[in-house]
Amino acid sequence: GQFMPPYVKSMVPAPGLTVAPNTGIIVEFNSAMSTASINSANIKLFNITGGASAEVVSGVTISLDSNEQRFVTISHSDLSAGTYEARVLGGAAGASGMSMRPPANASDIAFKSSFIVSGSNDSAAPTIYPSMASGATGLAVNKPLTFGFNETLSFSTVNNTNITLYKGATAVAADVKYDPGANSVSIVPNNALSPNTVYIVIFSAAVKDLASNSLATSSYSYTTGGVDVIAPTLKEVRCDDYTCKIFFTEPINHQTLVDSNWISSTLNHARIVITQGGPDKATAAASITYDS
16 A cells, blocks of 8 residues: 555575575565665665675665666675675665655664575576477467576566567567566567467567576567457455455456556556445546556
8 A cells, every 4th residue: 555664575586595696686675666765875785794794885786677666686796705685774665755664763674685605606698488388379369478587687687678579570569577586577468469370579688687697589489379259357356454456367458558547458447446335436546556
């Protein structure tokens, strides 16, 4: 909800994991964060080897992704062998302005997680594991294309410029989403694909891992199946004091490019009503988001 403080959902490297000296760090928040609060004052890296607590400052930069604004990347120079701890202080705030801790406790540690650095630099390119082998037929016209990886990717390099979907020689509008915890990329077309048609997914060498190793340029070809004639249904609705989550049996048309009210989408205020028997509580000011 708007008045709930944000929290850290996951971090890469995972707690206790041993990584190479040049491996970057990703901190994932549960919701969009305030760009003004995501900086070196609130996101820090410490060397805690042997009980020490020395902040690593040289070569460290903090950045927030420009897409979902939930993923913070801590970039750094090659680290020496030892144990390190990433810390998020209470001053880190969500997009609504609500901080992780009250203003009086802005300098308190709201989240911390440690990992071990050992060995030599990572110089190996990441490997793709597609959910469907290239050349497969019967690709669903209304579902995301999913690709797994053997290691975590640099979030800023996972986008629809570096990962593209084509119908012949024509680029197909699609959202590209990355889950660093699962090491998976989902390509979500903005509209249903054409039935019985060949589509090609191309990963460019601009896609990199956390050690800045480039992916080998790769392409995957798929042929869609017949047209989908089964209507989606409402599967489940869960509400608390702040939000309602609505689950469907299949992906929904979620085009959002026209305006904030999603007028071109099946998911907009004209089609969603939340009531206790009285006026609609899903007013024009209410926020609607979609997780494909």
